[in-house]
Every structure is written in C-alpha cells, then in structure tokens.
Amino acid sequence: MLKLYNTLTKEKEEFEPIDKENNIVRMYSCGLTVYNYAHIGNMRTYIFMDTLRKVLKYNGYKLMHVMNITDVGHLTSDADEGEDKMAKSAREQNKSVYEIAKMYTEAYQNDFKKLNIEDTEVLAKATDHIKEMEEYVKEIIKNGYAYETSKGVYFDTSKLEKYGRMLSNNNMDDLKAGARVEVDTEKRNPQDFAIWIKAPQEHIMKWDSFMGLCYPGWHIECSAMSRKYLGDVFDIHTGGVDHIPIHHENEIAQSIGATGCIPAKRWMHVEFLQINGGKMSKSLKNVYTISDLEEKGMEALAYRYFSYSAHYRTKLNFTWDAIKSAQIALNRLREATKQHQNGNGIADENKINEYTRRFENAINDDINMPLAIAVVWDVAREQEKAREYYDLIMKFDSILSLNLDKESSIDTDYPEEVKTLLEERKKSREDKDYAKSDELRDKIKEYGYEVKDTREGQILKKI
Numbered sequence: 001m002l003k004l005y006n007t008l009t010k011e012k013e014e015f016e017p018i019d020k021e022n023n024i025v026r027m028y029s030c031g032l033t034v035y036n037y038a039h040i041g042n043m044r045t046y047i048f049m050d051t052l053r054k055v056l057k058y059n060g061y062k063l064m065h066v067m068n069i070t071d072v073g074h075l076t077s078d079a080d081e082g083e084d085k086m087a088k089s090a091r092e093q094n095k096s097v098y099e100i101a102k103m104y105t106e107a108y109q110n111d112f113k114k115l116n117i118e119d120t121e122v123l124a125k126a127t128d129h130i131k132e133m134e135e136y137v138k139e140i141i142k143n144g145y146a147y148e149t150s151k152g153v154y155f156d157t158s159k160l161e162k163y164g165r166m167l168s169n170n171n172m173d174d175l176k177a178g179a180r181v182e183v184d185t186e187k188r189n190p191q192d193f194a195i196w197i198k199a200p201q202e203h204i205m206k207w208d209s210f211m212g213l214c215y216p217g218w219h220i221e222c223s224a225m226s227r228k229y230l231g232d233v234f235d236i237h238t239g240g241v242d243h244i245p246i247h248h249e250n251e252i253a254q255s256i257g258a259t260g261c262i263p264a265k266r267w268m269h270v271e272f273l274q275i276n277g278g279k280m281s282k283s284l285k286n287v288y289t290i291s292d293l294e295e296k297g298m299e300a301l302a303y304r305y306f307s308y309s310a311h312y313r314t315k316l317n318f319t320w321d322a323i324k325s326a327q328i329a330l331n332r333l334r335e336a337t338k339q340h341q342n343g344n345g346i347a348d349e350n351k352i353n354e355y356t357r358r359f360e361n362a363i364n365d366d367i368n369m370p371l372a373i374a375v376v377w378d379v380a381r382e383q384e385k386a387r388e389y390y391d392l393i394m395k396f397d398s399i400l401s402l403n404l405d406k407e408s409s410i411d412t413d414y415p416e417e418v419k420t421l422l423e424e425r426k427k428s429r430e431d432k433d434y435a436k437s438d439e440l441r442d443k444i445k446e447y448g449y450e451v452k453d454t455r456e457g458q459i460l461k462k463i
C-alpha cells in the first residue's frame with residue numbers, strides 16, 4: 001500500500017486516486033520560471049517529481065500529469081512589486097522576452113533529459129493559457145471573492161476564514177506585516193494579492209482583456225491550467241517547500257474563489273537543497289547548474305544518485321566531496337550490476353522475494369529513496385552472480401533511473417599506474433612543462449583514458 005505525506009493534513013496517508021474506476025492519477029507540478037538557468041536545487045524538486053511519477057506507475061496507476069512553464073514574468077518580489085523577472089533578464093541580455101523563454105526552456109529540458117526525468121503528459125506554457133486565466137479571474141470576481149482597484153483585480157482574502165493557513169502555519173499578523181512594505185490604500189486587506197494586473201505603458205508582456213491591456217498575477221496560471229487539464233479537484237500537487245506559504249496558499253484561495261474547492265487532495269513538497277550547509281545564492285557564487293557539475297567531471301546522473309541520499313522531506317546538503325562520492329558509488333553500483341548481468345549462478349528465489357518486498361516497502365513509504373537505494377546495493381553485493389539479480393536491479397532502476405545497465409563514462413577508480421601518471425602530469429603542469437604534460441597525456445591514453453583539465457583538477461574519461 002502506497003503511503004504519501006500530505007502537507008494539507010500533515011499526515012502520511014494511504015494513497016487512493018479519485019478516479020478509481022480508471023485507475024488514473026491526476027497530478028500537477030509547478031514548473032520552472034524560464035528567465036534563468038535552472039539550478040541543482042530546482043533539479044532536486046524535479047527529480048523527486050519524476051521519482052513519484054515512476055512509483056505511481058510501478059504501483060499500477062496511469063498518469064495524467066501536468067507541469068507548467070512560467071514564461072510570463074513573475075515580479076521580483078512576492079508582494080506584487082518590483083520588476084518583472086522575464087523582462088529584467090531580457091533587458092540585461094538584450095534579447096526579447098520570448099527569446100529568453102525559449103533559451104531557458106531548451107536548457108532545462110536538456111538537463112531533464114540528462115537526469116532521466118521523463119516528459120509529463122501535458123506541458124503547459126503560461127503564455128498559451130492567458131484566455132483561461134482571464135476566464136478564471138472573471139469567475140472569482142463573479143463569485144464575490146475579488147475586487148477591482150486602479151491597479152487591477154485583487155483577491156479579497158478576508159472572504160476566507162483560513163486564508164494563508166491551509167498548508168502553512170502562517171500567522172495572520174505575520175501575513176499582514178509581510179504583505180506590504182508600502183501601504184496600498186486601495187486594497188481592502190494588506191494581504192490581498194493581485195490576480196489580474198493593468199499593464200503600465202512600458203510593460204512588455206500584456207494582453208487585451210475585459211479590463212484593457214493586462215497581465216496575470218503570478219499564482220493564477222497554476223489554478224487556471226490545473227483546472228483545464230485536471231478538473232476542479234485532482235489527486236496530487238507538487239512543488240518545493242518555498243511554495244507552501246505564498247504560492248500554494250494563494251492557489252488554494254483562488255480555487256475556493258472560483259470553484260469552491262481546494263484544488264488538490266494531496267500536496268507534496270520537497271525540502272530545499274543547501275550548499276555547504278547554507279543557502280544557494282548569486283552573491284556567494286554557489287548557484288550551480290547540471291552543466292557546472294559536468295564541467296567538473298561529474299555525470300548528471302551522479303546528481304540523481306546523490307539526491308537519493310536524503311528523504312525528500314529533509315534538507316539535503318550539497319558539497320563537491322559529496323557529489324564526487326556519489327559518482328564513485330554510482331560507478332561501483334554499475335560495475336556490481338554488470339557482474340550479475342554476465343553471471344551464470346542461480347539466484348535464491350526467497351531472496352528475490354525478500355528484496356522486492358523491502359524495495360517496495362521503501363518506495364511506498366512516502367518515497368523513501370535512501371532506504372530503496374540500500375536495498376539495491378544489497379542485491380548488487382550478492383555473492384552469487386546471477387542474471388535474475390540483474391533483472392531485479394533493472395526492475396528497480398525503472399524508478400531509480402540511474403542507467404544501471406550502462407557503463408559509467410566518468411571513471412574514478414583508476415589503476416595505480418594511471419594514478420602515478422596523473423600525479424606526474426599534475427606536477428609537470430605546475431612547472432609549466434607542457435611538452436612533458438602532453439607526453440604523459442599520451443601515456444595515460446594507452447591505458448584507455450582521456451584526460452580533461454578542469455578548474456577542479458584533472459578528470460579522466462574512458463575512451
């Protein structure tokens with residue numbers, strides 16, 4: 001029985017889809033805002049989303065899963081203020097907002113491929129759904145949950161008894177204090193938020209609507225698009241923990257305003273990835289991408305492996321040592337798997353059943369990947385090398401998605417001779433003796449490795 005934690009009830013609950021007859025799970029995941037390269041923190045959340053998809057499929061469910069692409073600019077501040085993120089990025093790079101969206105969409109999709117994150121059934125671009133958003137806003141107004149000001153349409157949070165406290169423990173005073181730095185006297189309540197905004201002359205992304213040239217508030221797209229594809233109430237909504245107090249509270253408020261319902265039965269949130277025990281931030285220059293990891297000689301999938309080292313509801317700490325260890329462990333796991341592939345021993349049927357039971361208990365216990373990966377290791381370490389164990393690992397890899405049937409292109413366990421040559425080459429480069437360094441490169445090649453020089457030092461690739 002699959003159990004999943006629900007931020008709405010704060011409990012681990014037995015999972016049952018709403019549509020039992022068709023055995024279909026309807027799910028929505030908040031996607032990326034495509035104004036910048038996605039970082040490895042974002043990727044933690046999407047690896048989780050993908051793992052959840054695969055656990056649901058493993059349990060026999062069909063999926064109708066929607067993810068959005070936010071290609072309409074959010075404002076740089078949560079309080080409906082500041083510059084539009086997309087417009088800011090476009091201005092800085094001397095590109096159009098549409099070029100920016102295209103460029104960063106392609107970039108994240110490339111990362112998803114490398115991480116074996118499969119496509120969702122629907123990928124919904126915000127700019128393709130402006131009409132649906134407008135209709136949604138009109139419904140909220142019609143139902144009396146929103147009002148117009150000179151700036152646009154605002155959601156009237158006083159209409160909801162539990163506004164801002166459905167998922168989070170936001171307290172009302174904090175919400176009021178945090179809602180506004182500068183008081184907008186036209187708003188009925190300080191924490192009311194914009195759902196449809198009149199576009200000032202200079203605003204680039206704007207659409208003709210019932211209120212003239214406007215653009216949507218930053219929560220409305222998820223409400224409108226999830227409803228379009230999944231209905232008023234669907235099974236699971238996912239995102240990172242930062243979405244709990246504002247974005248998802250506001251999505252719930254909007255849905256109650258439009259349909260009278262909380263849109264999803266279950267809300268699942270991924271804890272943050274930290275770097276060296278702290279926040280990722282541009283000023284600390286520690287906002288890493290998958291390409292950064294690759295440049296330093298790591299495979300994207302080493303990051304996926306690394307992401308399984310903590311449960312999704314606990315913080316995960318990224319360090320360069322940890323990702324290197326993950327790469328080494330992944331290489332060893334693949335090697336151990338290969339021994340079973342070529343083995344002609346006989347697997348113990350009882351053990352196969354026991355491993356399967358343990359693995360399924362782990363994934364079905366709120367996606368406990370640290371436990372699941374431990375089971376895979378136990379199978380890989382079996383003394384008897386048997387094809388059945390290989391098949392079992394492959395079955396588990398349908399969820400893990402670590403390409404355990406492949407050889408690692410990045411090596412970390414080199415023969416001693418190669419290690420010595422690497423040391424010598426490091427020294428020759430420090431002495432700026434490049435002729436010697438090239439000579440050593442050729443020698444290393446004879447062992448079947450190509451050397452790459454990176455800021456982190458020499459990296460070897462198998463030829």
Ligand code: AMP
Pocket residue numbers: 030031032033034040041042043044045238239240241242243270271272273274280
């Ligand atoms: P955004 O484009 O900012 O909406 O972020 C996309 C997704 O990544 C959201 O679900 C965020 O909650 C999530 N996210 C952002 N930063 C991190 C982080 N450091 N660790 C895990 N998830 C994150």
Ligand code: ZN
Pocket residue numbers: 029030031222247
């Ligand atoms: Zn969303």
